[in-house]
Amino acid sequence: MAGGAAAAPGALLCALLWAVTAAAPGGGPAPGAFGRVYRGAVNISAERLYAFAYSSEPGQVDAVRVYVNSSSENLQYPVLFVVRQQKGVLSWQVPLIFRGLYQRTYNYQEVSRTLCPSEPAPETGPSDQIIFVDVASMAPFNIAYELLVTRLESFQLETNKPFNFTASPSQPQYFLYKFPQDVDSVIIKVVSDAVYPCSVVSVQDIVCPVYDLDHNVEFNGVYQSMTKQAAITVQRKDFPGEQFFVVFVIKPEDYACGGSVPSSIHGNVNRTWNLQRTKNLQVTIVPSIKKSVYIQAMLFSFLSFLSFYVGSVVVAFVHYIRVRRKASAERLSPESGSGIMTSSHPITASTPEGSSYGAIDESSSSGGRQLSSPERGPPAGSDTDSSVEEESDFDTMPEIESDKNVIRTKVFLYLSDLSRKDRRIVSKKYKIYFWNIITIAVFYALPVIQLVITYQTVVNVTGNQDICYYNFLCAHPLGVLSAFNNILSNVGHMLLGFLFLLIVLRRDILHRRAMEMKDVYTLDYGIPKHFGLFYAMGIALMMEGVLSACYHVCPNYSNFQFDTSFMYMIAGLCMLKLYQTRHPDINASAYSAYASFAVVICLAVLGVVFGKNDVWFWVIFSLIHVLASLALSTQIYYMGRFKMDGPDSDLGIFRRAAMVLYTDCIQQCSRPMYMDRMVLLIVGNLVNWSFAIFGLVYRPRDFASYILGIFICNLLLYLAFYIIMKIRSSEKLLPIPLFCIVATAVVWAAALYFFFQTLSSWEETPAESREKNRSCILLGFFDDHDVWHFLSAAALFFSFLVLLTLDDDLDTVRRDKIPVF
Structure with missing residues (x-):
């Protein structure tokens, strides 16, 4: 009885085959054997x-x-192959035709397809399967074929x-993978020694039919195009059956991967190409x-940067202790002053004769009194706070005291010459930077967040992983x-x-407390404290993190x-902050500064769109770049007092420019009046003109990074000039700014090293980018670009601290002794 039960499945299968053969017209199907070639x-x-x-x-x-072959290339009468299984039907023709660009057709005589597998349920026991292969043609003559x-x-x-195999457009491959019990997520890594032909890697659920041809592989699952490398991360939760198919399709042409296409534009592509x-x-x-x-990576990220908070608290505590000790020492010393003056107390120290050319003397009507408390500001409508309450013993010319053309064109300028406006008015002017950047951040970030959410949704719904340029291996x-x-x-x-922002x-x-206490060192010494630009820089750093995160939701x-x-x-x-330090009265307004940034961002967008192949765009941009550099240099050199106007309407602009060039460069041909400024501007213009020529000649594809490089080089150049001039002026670098x-x-050097470790590039096709x-290189979670994010954040933070603390050594130096450069 047991032996009969064991033999039952085979007997039933033979009986079924016999019944189908007897009932079919023309003698029915011929029993086939696996591994045998039928011709x-x-x-x-x-x-x-x-x-x-x-x-x-x-x-x-x-x-x-199933492998089939036919020597016939007659497209009017192809050989038709129909495969019938228990759960579906699969059919194709030979020659198999693929269509590409420009109505090209690619014909293949050999076709090989994997049939959708069937897995019996455990409770049903062994199951018998039958596959029928039907070969037919409508040709009035015989067409030979092969079947295996x-x-x-x-x-x-x-x-x-690792598993090695071969595929072609007419012979795609796919394989099954089941999740092990202890694995919730896997990475499918595919490599090839050859760049071309272009291929597609797809992950599909266990559903029949399997989409394994060029024209339908994108219908199901997730997929990537590939040249030499591809990687897809798959999670168990996305597949209820805890298994999936990995499908490999070779495309009939390489255009999608950035490759060339056959030279023939129309008609069939030759057999050699196939x-x-x-x-x-x-x-x-x-x-x-x-x-x-994931938990370790998040803890590492937050704790690493929270350590900066701890370091800042330690530095603030040490500074507090030092101030308390200094205050205690001053109270114990009978000869020391309190360091507090009333608003009517002038600076009594006099300027040594010949030692501060260009400084404002205390005995004049525009001297120390204008450096004292802001409560003695100018009357309403006054441009400067140079007004005085008492007549001087000398017969002075009040118009000279307030004429900016006279003050700012002196050969040697001191900070007191460029900090004449009411401190409260100037502070309000710079706070506009802070409020404006918050407004810009809100209106800029909200549509960005909405857009990247849409991008991520499209990726998740369509499964097209060519939309976003990730580092798929990490x-x-x-x-x-x-x-x-x-x-x-x-x-x-x-x-x-x-x-x-907290610092x-x-x-x-x-500073406000010191101002309320009428501290003389706050009122009349050191660099005027205006924090609006610093607040704006802090907001900009935070927004850079927000927008960079938005970009990396789907970088493209x-x-x-x-x-x-x-x-x-x-x-x-x-x-702007570096320039404002020594030029508090003549720095750009927030409106003009942000308008300039808007123009730069517009140029960046236009460069991304048109900058690849449009020569005229680069000509126009380079011309704008050079003219903007010259215009800005003129304003900086003449402290904003160079006026391009004249009596003859528009022609006065050119007449004024020609007159300045003739008198300063040709007629006199002598040493420039402002040598330090001239050296900076000459070097700066050479750098900017070099960028313009480089862009015009090479036309870099990454236009956004090209503009960013221009900004960074100009910033580094100005910062280097500032530090050199500071040292030349016998000023000190305290331990903290040093x-x-x-x-x-150090941190910028390390950050740039990781920045140039290119892991993807949206300038190329998705397959080439991969x-x-x-x-990953850090904790098995972060790649090189993530390390760049960490280091660049720290580098920007230290850069901001440099600007914040660089002139702390001047807090006890009178403003009419601080040179302007």
């Missing part, structure tokens, strides 16, 4: 039917592959075991990181986000930006400006 011919009145039977065990996945049906022995992929479309591939499936790694998903690590690494910009707020509060060609817009603003604000300068240089992908 024959078909026409309109003769077709062939083959039946292949096999038995499947529970838990065993049997895959069958085989059972695949290596159909299921295993974890951490024979070259075979590609050797290797697939390896490795486990991805576990949830504990892209760790979390929730709906495809690359959470690239977003998390931007937390440093937000944390350090907020810390910088500036502390200084602002201490269309939204790269999100990552760089606030970098332009940070560089511009730093230059430490910040060294830290800035050739640059590399594995």
